[in-house]
Every structure is written in structure tokens, then in C-alpha cells.
Amino acid sequence: MTRKKTLILIFILLFIVLGLSFIGRRGIARRSPLTITEICACNKNAAYDDNGDYGADYIEIYNSSDEPVSLLGWGLTDSRKDLFKYTFGDITVEPGQAVIAWSSPCIDDTSLYRDDYVPSDIHDIPFKISKGEVCILTSPNEKYVQRLPIPYDLPDNKCYASCLDDLGRYNITSATPYYVEETFIPEKKEILEAPSFSIKGGWYDGDVVVTLDAPKGDIYYSLNGSVPDAESYKYEGPITISNRTQEPNIWSAMGDIATANTYIPDFPVDKGTVLKAVAITDNGTSEIVSQTYFVGLDSYGYDGISIMSVSMDPDDLFGYEKGIYVQGKVKDIYGEKMDLDPFEYIYDYCNYGKEGRGWERPVNIEFFSEDHHKVFEQKAGIRIHGGFSIGQNQKSFNLYSRAEYDGHEYFKYDFFKGNGNGYSKVVLRTGGSNDLFVTKQRDVFCQSLVADRDVGIQRAIPCALFLNGEYWGMYFIQEGIGESYIHEHYGIDEDNVIIVKNNEVSTDDPEDLKLYNDLVDYISTNDMAVDSNYRYVEDKIDIQSLIDYYITEIYVANGDAFSNNLALWRAKNPTGDKYGDGKWRWLLYDLDESCAMITELTNASIDSFIEGHWEISPLNGDKLFSSIIKNEEFKERFVSSFIEMTEKNFQYESVHEKLSILSAKCKDADIKSQERFRGDFVVSSYEPGEDFTPPYSEDDYNADIAVIDDFFKERASYITNYMKNDLGLSD
Structure with a gap:
């Protein structure tokens, strides 16, 4: 009896404690x-x-x-x-x-x-x-x-x-910050098997009839890239997919996407069909799956280049709160706080100006080879890429392969035929903020000329991009600078890599950034003519890599370099490997403002040793080069390499042939892209574009390619003489 009373008393006490806890938590x-x-x-x-x-x-x-x-x-x-x-x-x-x-x-x-x-x-x-x-x-x-x-x-x-x-x-x-839900809606718990497609995505001349099947649940689908749910089309039988090009633009008609060129096409852009499907029951839902079909499209602008289809939740792209392609809520947040010049909105003050993992969104990519056969598809992450160019209507993207999306740490396809380890990041690049509306080719072309040198380059291939089924212009799929790039090219473990890019360090460890900054300080505060000082630096830097970097930037007259768009790397902990010696090595990227892209500042006659777009140049304001060139051994090696690269890498006949091949491959694709995005936009400080009259034509394209060709035809005589004079060399 006593035991029974004790149990009752314990029960009552527990009830009281729970009640008090409930009151404390709720009442x-x-x-x-x-x-x-x-x-x-x-x-x-x-x-x-x-x-x-x-x-x-x-x-x-x-x-x-x-x-x-x-x-x-x-x-x-x-x-x-x-x-x-x-x-x-x-x-x-x-x-x-x-x-x-x-x-x-x-x-x-x-x-x-x-x-x-x-x-x-x-x-x-x-x-x-x-x-x-x-x-x-x-x-x-x-x-x-x-x-x-x-x-x-x-x-x-x-x-x-x-x-x-x-x-x-x-x-x-x-999460629903700032907003309290009216009631809780229970999440569906059962995970269903995703629908299957009778025909996979691809390039088709005529209509395609697709059937869908799922072991369980009703199937719902969309045809324009939007996310299907129970309010979408319900699958009742075979779906006939035709050419959708004459349908009104949806995503291509979006405004609020740019600060610089805000042109929106007033004609129907080419359209593929992104068929997305999901299976749904009262207590479950499946993964959303998709296939992209290009049906009955004119081949103009697509012949000989690859095609990339990127599909994603439209809210993740164009939505006010979390869309990465729009000015969006972030602009309004700052607009409520302070008065800002429209130019300032380009960077931190718009959705598309924000950086970091939080602004990465999930996507499904499908890749089609140059002959338009589907090669692979994969789930990945996407972010906006670039600096000033993010304010344009055609933006660049970073694509990330991560295990969290589909179990793959690297992309399942080798875009660049390197037969290496694979990439976790690639860039879909438009051509920078200026060449974007001209040839789109300066960056990748100039880098390709020095592929055999000791400076890192980003390999690239042209492609046509479709975004949620709508034509989004010509891009270059380009190697992205990151740990997987270093692993691919130099064999260094990704967790043993330090990359410094524009004074930011990939490891997020300030001490790693200090390693480089302290070295630059040492070089600039110690006499490099003293042999022991130079030997110390030689032990810290791959001298040939540094030389090849400066020669390339100087020769092509890149006006956006040295103080900006600077990247280099080293092994954090030295190993016995060839490239694991802990020395800093240089990487090229963003060579768009070169080869007369800015007529007065990057033309063939400019002295890039002492003149620069950002008021800094190798011999005028650049602490590293202006100090180390005082060492006679370094100067002799620099001059020898300069002459060698002038006669080999930048030899005009060779450059002309390579430019002819690339420009022919990209001609129709570039013209089509300019028709889609340029409108009547005048490219600032670019002389051939001052009298531009839309639409962009083949004559415009040929004239723009001729600017690059003429630059290399004339450059050697100017820059070689500048080198001799500026470095105090005797004939």
C-alpha cells in the first residue's frame, strides 16, 4: 500500500513539474x-x-x-x-x-x-x-x-x-524571419520515388512525345522551368513537346536585373522546354526531376559549340527576397537606410552583389556536346560571379559541385579534356564588363597564348546557355580558380593549398594572407640588389612564374591588373613534390580590359610598364616588381623571357591564326548573344563602338575582332622599345 501511495505521489509531482514547465514555456x-x-x-x-x-x-x-x-x-x-x-x-x-x-x-x-x-x-x-x-x-x-x-x-x-x-x-x-506563421503545416514525411521519362533531353528536329511514370503518387509537371507542385499540370497522359520559341518571354522579360545595361529583348527569344516532374501523395513527395528538350530550333548561333541548360526555382533566380539575379530586397533594405548613388548599388547593395555560401542556390545542369548530344546532367550550386560586370543584364555564374547536392564532390564531366582529377568549381563567364558587349573573347584568348608558360591559366570552351528553358546568350565555360584547380594542375592536396586573390585568402586564416603580405613588405623594404636578400626571396617565390605573369599582363596591356585581379598560390605545408615547395606561383584571370578594349589606355602604343588603368603599373606604384627589378640577375632573366615570349607566344602570325580559329568558332554565337543582350548600349571608352547602331551585325563583329588582331600586329615594336628604355637597357 505504501509503495502504491509513493508511486501516486511521484506521478502527481511529475504532473505538477510538467505543468509548471508547460506554463513556463507557454503560459x-x-x-x-x-x-x-x-x-x-x-x-x-x-x-x-x-x-x-x-x-x-x-x-x-x-x-x-x-x-x-x-x-x-x-x-x-x-x-x-x-x-x-x-x-x-x-x-x-x-x-x-x-x-x-x-x-x-x-x-x-x-x-x-x-x-x-x-x-x-x-x-x-x-x-x-x-x-x-x-x-x-x-x-x-x-x-x-x-x-x-x-x-x-x-x-x-x-x-x-x-x-x-x-x-x-x-x-x-x-525559417520565416520577421513573419510569424498563422499555423503549422505538417511536412510530408514519405519520400517517394521520382518520376521517370520515356525520352531523355536532347536536341530534336521535330516534336517529341514524352511519357512519365512513377511507382506511387500522382505526377505533376511544368514546362517552363518553374517548380511543379500540386497546383501545376497534372499528368494525365503523353506530353507532346514542340518548339516554344514564339511563346511570350517569361524569364527574359524580367526587369530589376541590372544597373548598367538594362536592355530587355522585345522579341521572342529561343526556347527549349524544361520538363520538370514530381510525384505527390497525401503524405509524401518525391525529388523534382527534369529533362530539357530543344525542339525545332534554328541551328544559327549553336553550330559547333556546346549547350548548357541550367534550371532552378525561379524564386531563387528572380524572386524579390532570395533571387540572386535581381536588385531585389537588399537594394530596398539599403535604400531605406541611406542615400546611395546608383553606381554604388552595383556591388554590396543589391541581391546580385552579395557573396558567400548563403547566396548559393541549387540548380540542375544538363550539358550537350558540340554536336548537341547530351553528355551528362548533375545537381549543383550556382552563384553570381564577377565585380563590376554583375551590374550588367547578362551576368556570369559560378557552378559548384558538392556532395550535399547529389553525392558528387566533382563534376562528372571533364569539360577541358585534361584527364585529370576533376573540378568542384567552374565559371560560366560572359566576357567581363566591357568585352561582354564586344567579342567576349579577350580574356580566354590572351590566356590561351601563354598556356605553355609557368603562370596558371584558365582553360575555356564556348557554349550557349539556356536558363530555365530560355536562351541566355553565349558564355565560356572556364576553369574556376580554387583548391580543385590547384589539385588538377599541380597535384597538391586541396586541404594543403593557400590561394590569395585580391588580398583575400582562401583559407580564411589571416596568418596565411600575412605570409604573402610580409614577403611583399620584405621585398619593398630591403635592397634587392643585395644578393643575400634576393636569394631569400628566390626561396619564397617561383621567379619564372612571377616573370611570366608580369610579361603577359604588360604585353597584352591589361589595364585591370597588378593592384586588382591578382591571384597566386602556394602549398601551405611544403612537401617533396615539384610544386609542393611552398613557393608562391601566379595565376591569370580577368584579362578583359586588354588589347585596345579601352582605346586610350590599353592600345598597342601604351607603355604598360609605367601606365595603368588603375593608376598603378609595374614600375609605377607596384611595390613587388619595382623593387625586385633592381636585382640584375632578375632583370636579365626578365628581359630574356620577355624577348622569348614576344618571339614565340605573341608572334603575330601565330596569334593571327589562333584568333582566326577562335573567332570563326564563336562568330554566330557571339552575334546572336549581342542581339539578345546588347540593345543600343554603347561600350564606354571603346572607340569602334561609339557609332554603334543596333542590331549587332557580322560587320560589327568582324570590326571588333580586327581591333584585337591589329593590337598584336603593332604591339611588339612599341612594347619592346618601352622595355629597353624603362629598364635602362643599352642597344
Whole structure:
């Protein structure tokens, strides 16, 4: 009997404890006007803050009352011993609205804020939001308002959140910062087998009839790249796919995508059909699968080049909040804070100007060879690529192969026929911010001329891109500079690579960047004419790689180099391999502003030893070269290499032949691309384009190629004499 009473008493006590816990978690929140409604404890790409940056964890606080509530004196903490690790200032939360407390710092220059701007986001929360710990909201009178335990099993990028119809009760959900859901919609738990296609994607002369099949569930599909769901077309029988080109443009008609050239085509662009399908039941859904069909298209602009089809959720591309191709919400966020010149919107102040893993979106790619046979398909990640060029209507992309997308760390196809280890990153490149609307070829062509030298180049092949089924112009698929590039070319383990690119380091370790900066400081502050100083530097640098880099940039008159677009690498921990010696080696990229692309600054007669587009040149402002050239051994080696490369790599007849081959291959594709994107845009500082009259024609193209050809025809006599004079050489 005593044992029975004891068990009853224990049961009652447990019931009371659970009840108090329930009240502490739910009831108190109901009595307070403020409630924690969402916590994200590992935000990789779930939501971005009021700077447009992902990565910061956050706490959402919601005002459920009918009156405004000031946060002045309220506290946030993760410790019962210190209830005010963070104390709020005088920020008002309006009825039915929420504010976000972020773990990230405020990176704005607040002196630029408008006088009437009142920040609504809170930054610099001084504690980590950790899984398995508690988050406590405290009122100004030092009383608990809410003590919310964070689940140990909260997945990355998921939130512990409440909803309006059951405030104070929590579930694991997707992130919805600033917005409290009305109710929870249970996620479908069953994972169904994806639909199969009777005919795979490809290039077809006539109509294609495709049947779909799935072992379980109803099949829903879309034909324009959009994401199918239960509101899409329901599959009832075979689907006939025809040429869709004359249908109205959807994605090609999107505005809000550019700051510089904002032209939108006023004609129907070529269209493939991206057939996407999904199987759905009441309790389950399948992976979305797709195939792209090119039916009945004119071959003009596609002959002899590859085709890349990229399909993705249109919201990930053009959506206001998370679309990577638009000015979007980030522009409006900054527009509310401060007055900015439109030029400044190009970079950090638009969706398409944001960087980092959080702005990477999932895509499905299908690749077709030069004879238009489908070679492979793969799920990957995509980001916007570039600097100033991101403000143009045709943008470049980075593509990433990651195990998280489909289990593959590298792309399943060798685009460049190197028979090497494979790439985790490639670039879909338009041609930079200026040559984008001319030949698109300067960068890849100039790099190809020095493929046999000791400077790294990015191999490339031309392709036509279709984005969600609509023609998106000519691109070059190009090697992307990264750890997999170094592994492919030099055999160094990816986790043993340091890459410095524009004064940023791939390892995110400031000490690795300091290795290079300290070396440059040493070179510039010590007399390189002293043999022992030079020998020290020779032990740290692959001298021939440095020489080949400077010669290439000088010879092609790249006006966007030395202080910008600078990349080099080394093995972090030296090994016994040929390239594992820990020496710095140089890499070429972004040679677009070369070969008379900027008429007054990059023409054949320019002295690139002392003149430069960015007011820095090898002998005028460049600390490394202007110091090391004082060493006679280095100078002799530089001059010898310069003459050798002039007579071999840049010999006009050889260059002319190579340019003729590449330009012939790309001619129709480039003209078609310019018709799609250029409009009446005048390329700044490019003399042949000043009198341009649209549409871009074959005559325009031939004239633009002739500019490059003439540059190399004339360059040797000018630059060789400049070298002799500037380096103080006697005949």
C-alpha cells in the first residue's frame, strides 16, 4: 500500500513539474506582450540579416498585443545567473510585428543613415545561440518572461518556432524571419520515388512525345522551368513537346536585373522546354526531376559549340527576397537606410552583389556536346560571379559541385579534356564588363597564348546557355580558380593549398594572407640588389612564374591588373613534390580590359610598364616588381623571357591564326548573344563602338575582332622599345 501511495505521489509531482514547465514555456509567453517566436541556432543559408548577409544566428521577438511595446530595458540571455547579457535599447515593436536579434555585428557606416531612419534589427548579441541550451527573455523588472530550451536535434538551417494560433508551442520548421506563421503545416514525411521519362533531353528536329511514370503518387509537371507542385499540370497522359520559341518571354522579360545595361529583348527569344516532374501523395513527395528538350530550333548561333541548360526555382533566380539575379530586397533594405548613388548599388547593395555560401542556390545542369548530344546532367550550386560586370543584364555564374547536392564532390564531366582529377568549381563567364558587349573573347584568348608558360591559366570552351528553358546568350565555360584547380594542375592536396586573390585568402586564416603580405613588405623594404636578400626571396617565390605573369599582363596591356585581379598560390605545408615547395606561383584571370578594349589606355602604343588603368603599373606604384627589378640577375632573366615570349607566344602570325580559329568558332554565337543582350548600349571608352547602331551585325563583329588582331600586329615594336628604355637597357 505504501509503495502504491509513493508511486501516486511521484506521478502527481511529475504532473505538477510538467505543468509548471508547460506554463513556463507557454503560459507566461501568452501573458506577455512579447514572445520569442523563432530561433535559428545554425543559420548557414536560412535567412539573411539587414545587411543582406547570411550566416548569423538569430532570435525573433514578436508583439502579440494591440499596442506598441518598447524594448527599452528588456534582456536576452542564455544564463539564469546573468539575465541581462544583452539589454535592449529604445526600440519599438509595433502590434503584430517582430524584430530580430542577430549574433552578427552591424557593419554599416551608421553616419550615412538618414536622419529619419530607425533601425529595427538588433546586432551584436553577446552569446552564442547553441543547440541544447536555453534562451531567456527577461522583462525590465528582472522577471522571466520566457525560458525556451533549444532542441539538441535542431537541424542546420532550421528553426524552433511558434505560430499565431498556438503561441508558445514550438515546432521545428523552416525559417520565416520577421513573419510569424498563422499555423503549422505538417511536412510530408514519405519520400517517394521520382518520376521517370520515356525520352531523355536532347536536341530534336521535330516534336517529341514524352511519357512519365512513377511507382506511387500522382505526377505533376511544368514546362517552363518553374517548380511543379500540386497546383501545376497534372499528368494525365503523353506530353507532346514542340518548339516554344514564339511563346511570350517569361524569364527574359524580367526587369530589376541590372544597373548598367538594362536592355530587355522585345522579341521572342529561343526556347527549349524544361520538363520538370514530381510525384505527390497525401503524405509524401518525391525529388523534382527534369529533362530539357530543344525542339525545332534554328541551328544559327549553336553550330559547333556546346549547350548548357541550367534550371532552378525561379524564386531563387528572380524572386524579390532570395533571387540572386535581381536588385531585389537588399537594394530596398539599403535604400531605406541611406542615400546611395546608383553606381554604388552595383556591388554590396543589391541581391546580385552579395557573396558567400548563403547566396548559393541549387540548380540542375544538363550539358550537350558540340554536336548537341547530351553528355551528362548533375545537381549543383550556382552563384553570381564577377565585380563590376554583375551590374550588367547578362551576368556570369559560378557552378559548384558538392556532395550535399547529389553525392558528387566533382563534376562528372571533364569539360577541358585534361584527364585529370576533376573540378568542384567552374565559371560560366560572359566576357567581363566591357568585352561582354564586344567579342567576349579577350580574356580566354590572351590566356590561351601563354598556356605553355609557368603562370596558371584558365582553360575555356564556348557554349550557349539556356536558363530555365530560355536562351541566355553565349558564355565560356572556364576553369574556376580554387583548391580543385590547384589539385588538377599541380597535384597538391586541396586541404594543403593557400590561394590569395585580391588580398583575400582562401583559407580564411589571416596568418596565411600575412605570409604573402610580409614577403611583399620584405621585398619593398630591403635592397634587392643585395644578393643575400634576393636569394631569400628566390626561396619564397617561383621567379619564372612571377616573370611570366608580369610579361603577359604588360604585353597584352591589361589595364585591370597588378593592384586588382591578382591571384597566386602556394602549398601551405611544403612537401617533396615539384610544386609542393611552398613557393608562391601566379595565376591569370580577368584579362578583359586588354588589347585596345579601352582605346586610350590599353592600345598597342601604351607603355604598360609605367601606365595603368588603375593608376598603378609595374614600375609605377607596384611595390613587388619595382623593387625586385633592381636585382640584375632578375632583370636579365626578365628581359630574356620577355624577348622569348614576344618571339614565340605573341608572334603575330601565330596569334593571327589562333584568333582566326577562335573567332570563326564563336562568330554566330557571339552575334546572336549581342542581339539578345546588347540593345543600343554603347561600350564606354571603346572607340569602334561609339557609332554603334543596333542590331549587332557580322560587320560589327568582324570590326571588333580586327581591333584585337591589329593590337598584336603593332604591339611588339612599341612594347619592346618601352622595355629597353624603362629598364635602362643599352642597344
